[in-house]
Amino acid sequence: MGLSWQQGPLSAGAIGHFLTPEPLPERLLFAERLRRRMRVKFNGAWIADSENVILLHEPGRYPVAYFPREDIDEQSLIPSSKVTHHKDLGDTAWYAVHAGERTTERAAWEFAALPGYAADLQGRIAFAWRAMDAFYEEDERILGHAADPYHRIDIRNTSRTLEVRLGDTLIARSEHPLVLFESGFAPRWYVPRADIDQTQLHPVDGQTFCPYKGLCNYYDIGDARHAAWSYTNAYQEVDRISDLVSFEADKVEVSLDGTRLHLEPGQSVVPHGVDRGLDIDEVKAH
Structure with missing residues (x-):
């Protein structure tokens, strides 16, 4: 995330490039x-x-x-x-x-x-x-690591229509999802629970931790494991996505205004372990 992690400008998987006459070294610190x-x-x-x-x-x-x-x-x-x-x-x-x-x-x-x-x-x-x-x-x-001054999260309203399907089953349809832009990541789309058939979401054991958003819960959808996630008590800075649900475009069919979304290369996330001595209540209160 930020400058050198995920797809930031100094990472190995950077999505942009420096406009220079000579190629830069493969590794820049x-x-x-x-x-x-x-x-x-x-x-x-x-x-x-x-x-x-x-x-x-x-x-x-x-x-x-x-x-x-x-x-x-x-x-x-x-x-x-x-x-x-x-x-x-x-x-x-x-x-x-x-x-x-x-x-x-x-x-x-x-x-x-x-x-x-x-x-x-x-x-x-x-x-x-x-x-x-x-x-x-x-x-x-x-929490998580030293604060990265180049890491940024922006959340925006949109009137575009987002649909989620598994085979012939409609899982979600929303005309007012939120889109979250995070440094080094492709946009992530979050759907209000009122726009989801929640009988299709099956909570799974285990959580991951994001230093910027908090504790993340996961859901299976049919045979698609960990196909959706939610920050049920997101940090105050990103409270707008609290208890909304986002879906993995490589595990279920996610369409935006009729165009199917696909997981972008380099977007797999390595789960971040929780810091020493950090309990659930402290994470929620952060």
């Missing part, structure tokens, strides 16, 4: 100041607190926050003998993170032999997101 105060909590203690975070956008990855060493509690970092190699940024030294009675191995890292062009990351440490208790901007918990 982008680093910038976050310009937000960011904090890290581990075992109930604040181990990092900085207004000088660098955000690294790397193709195919969520953005990662790098903290200057002087803004980290040095006692929380225990050097490890583990060294790995990053294809663009060289040797990577790993640390265990310690606070109180708790220690987690390979929970932080630092680039130990950066090339000159990547000097912005010199002397900076990144923390493994799910190994920490939580990340915060000011006093608000940030």
Whole structure:
């Protein structure tokens, strides 16, 4: 999502291209100041607190926050003998993170032999997101990954007619669906439940989590598994889609003004796990 994830301009599956006389390298990394105060909590203690975070956008990855060493509690970092190699940024030294009675191995890292062009990351440490208790901007918990300033969601009304069928069965017909435009994704169409034959929706166990929209529930339709989904309690920022239903165009027939929609290449979503210690009530209240 955003700059380097899904089909963003720095991702491997970008849908656009840069208008340059010479081809760009296959991989472009982008680093910038976050310009937000960011904090890290581990075992109930604040181990990092900085207004000088660098955000690294790397193709195919969520953005990662790098903290200057002087803004980290040095006692929380225990050097490890583990060294790995990053294809663009060289040797990577790993640390265990310690606070109180708790220690987690390979929970932080630092680039130990950066090339000159990547000097912005010199002397900076990144923390493994799910190994920490939580990340915060000011006093608000940030979920999923460091906030991507290039990620955007717009929701629009439309008077176009959306129909959903499975074989000869009409599942839904709406003349006022909502369309959600999200960075790096094709448009997603959401239908009010009043326009759906809800006897055709069969809830399935399990939820996924989106850092921008909340917890997602899924439905089977006939033999089509996970053919529809709904954010029944979407975050306030995207509340307009709360409890509406969207349908997978590769699993059921979805038509817009009579033209069948198809799943676009590169649109398969890798489910995002829920952060450590994050319960359902906290996600709903976010």
